[in-house]
Amino acid sequence: MSLFAQYRDVVLMAVASRVDAGELPPGLPLERISVEPPRDPAHGDIATNAAMVLAGAAKMAPRALAERLIGDLATASGVSAASIAGPGFINLRLKPEIWRAEVSAILRAGIAYGASAIGGGEPVNVEYVSANPTGPMHVGHGRGAVVGDALASLLEKAGYRVTREYYVNDAGAQVAALARSLYARYLVAVGARPDGHFATLLAEGAVAYGGDYLIEAAQALAARDGSQWVDAAEDAWLPALRDFAVERMMALIEADLAAVGIRFDVTASERALVAGGGVDEAVALLAERGLLYTGVLEPPKGKLPDDWEPRPQTLFRATQFGDEVDRPLRKSDGSWTYFAADLAYHLDKFRRGFRTMIDVWGADHGGYVKRMQAGVNALTGGAGALDVKLCQLVTLLDGGEPVRMSKRAGTFVTLREVVDRVGRDVFRFIMLTRKNDAPLEFDFQTVTEQSKDNPVFYVQYAHARCCSVMRHAEATLGAAAATDAALAAAPLDRLADPAELDLIRAMAGWPRVIEAAAEAHEPHRIAFFLQELAALFHLLWTRGKEDTELRFLNPDDEALTLARLALVRATAIVIASGLNVIGVNPVEELR
């Protein structure tokens, strides 16, 4: 339990004892009480809004209510002072040994420090990337991949049972178009058409996917199947080529993702879902609940599609669940819309035991959120909840100049190109330096330079400095004295400098960051926490440069040295713990 959770209990006990004593009425809204670090550290170590949030129900002035509570709080274990401030805040000052004990706790917990049980083992499904299997990943996909993966790790750290999932859209028109593009490449590969044939088709718009990656795929297809498809009818070759292409593209995508250290527990296929009758089942369920009807939609406002014509179709009553219009489930050719299949897919997730589902999408899918949430709401009878994290665009720059698009990939700069250039750790960290709904600028020059302009480096450098100190310590004191177990028993009361206590307080906040970020589904908070923690460590380091008394290694005072080594080691552990959640390897040396 985090320190703040512990003191929340202390506050609750103080309230309960005043209720027992008849000084406060029963039935107060205790859930509104928060216990957190005050924004201004000068106010104390721990602040609670208890008096203010209970004032209404207790029919008392906040400060008067605070007076009732403060006696119990001032004498609570570990509290050195309690005061009432401002509109009715109660500020607690903790004895320094409470903070110091946190250093031992970190050393004993190791990289697991910060783990929480608030998830209570509840299953959560995080679906991310889910790019069409039509080509290599581009950087935009990479952002969603990192956000989803870090969010999944974050939730695991907070005690949820997480499934990482990829939904393969292998049933729609996109993959048919992919198969046609592959066929055109194939005809060239087996020599049935001249070299320029593909370029001509592409220019005419007869094929959709012009990326070079289909050349290799076509050669592989030719090697496997020879020229058997050359004179075949489309009906004959399309299914075979589609399967071949999807399999090939998924291998490509999985390799790209592996380069960023991302893997999935479950890969769900849209085609398998449709073939297995999942869509019929979901649609039947909606029909059963009276949520389907046949109707004609108004034409969309704004840009009207060229071939718009009103026609009756099967509609889902999404408007009953907060959507703007009712949504079609069938295309004019009788097949299911993507939305229908996605409904079935989310119903499937729910039936697999996930009441909480999180989808990470690109911002261009923003218009799709309400209908999907409406669908989940309808299909689960309100028991399932879908949260959608929309990732805004990534703009690639090089020294402030926009990066030109790559021909090889078709249109976009590939994820692989970027990761090969900057490394997976840099890529992952930078992708979390903005909240997901803000656009992100990714400048090759900035993210690879070694200065404090580069947040990845800045955090890594703090960790490397910690490791450097430990290496020096081991050289003089011996490895046995510098183990985590040995340091946990160091005389921590020697840590008395305000800058040292500031660092400890920040580290003690790590469990809170995990819990708050997990509840908000916001992995970027970890990156910001790490930057703050690194800053505090760099500050302390430089103080030691200026004032020999504050140096970590003090040859004349071994007890003091051990206490400070405990602090340094704890810092390294918390940084590593944070980097671990976002999937970045902490480095031990930067040379």
Add this chain to the structure above:
RNA sequence: GCGCCCGUAGCUCAGCCGGACAGAGCAACUGCCUUCUAAGCAGUAGGUCGCAGGUUCGAGUCCUGCCGGGCGCGCCA
């Protein structure tokens, strides 16, 4: 036209499901290297939190309207 997201210091952005004088980095100016990696640190300066109302003891945070930017708007996914 409608929906979603965004609007915080000159620039890039935080701001923890309303809380105590609004934070950081960059850029600018001033300092700190015989000492654990100066690839760092400290200080100074800089903001009507887009605008106008509303709810509240209390609003950058919630509600309404407007302004500005991005994304999207049957038979694509």
